[in-house]
Amino acid sequence: MMPTEASREDNVYMAKLAEQAERYEEMVEFMEKVAKTVDAEELTVEERNLLVVAYKNVFGAWRASWRIISSIEQKEERCENEDHVSIIKEHRGKIEEELSKIRDGILDLLDSPLIPLY
Template identity: 80%
Template sequence: MVEFMEKVAKTGDSEELTVEERNLLSVAYKNVIGARRASWRIISSIEQKEGSRGNEDHVSIIKEYRSKIETELSKICDGILNLLDSHLVPSATSAESKVFYLKMKGDYHRYLAEFKTGAERKDAAESTLLAYKSAQDIALAELAPTHPIRLGLALNFSVFYYEILNSPDRA
């Protein structure tokens, strides 16, 4: 479904996706990324437990598998982020679409920040913040306070502050 929706997004040239197409694209990527994010969390938890037990043989196998999941996560995130930057954000005309795509951009940078380390994590976090702030500026000016996309943005921005920046006060 991801491949099909990517084709739909790319064939429209400068034409904006319909609400239904936009939602299908989002759901397609959410399904693909969600399973891997869950796998990564589980495997990381197992890695910690095995490490604390001193099972180094298990830990090395688990690290290898975690690395494979991280490669898949990176590839998926890079794919949607490239699509957002090259087609979706530039072709967005309505405030709703702009906020939707910028929120999506922030979400996928946040997913990268969940497992990246060092400079890569810092870059992903900064990109998340930029995308969410851009979306928020438009949302505050042009969307109703009860608009579902604006509310979703507020929620995800809060998750970002809490989980990535470890800032419960700002969340």
């Protein structure tokens, strides 16, 4: 069990474990902790790669969900099944909100010390 205040190395290790288990949302959480510990030093190449893999997979899964839901929505619209269309639109909206949160998360990290100002 990890201590309450996990070290940078512990978080990187846990991110690697999460990647192997294909638990990308957890991987994002661990890599966000690593990124937020960066003060004067930069992320290592390995840490940057882990961060990219984590966000790519989380965002990719939600994007795939959005595409599927949008496709079903179009099908239901063609069938003029308005009851289903309204339910699907509501669900698609929830997916879009989650995509926005993920996008905002990575943008917040990029606005932090990850990208030094020159």
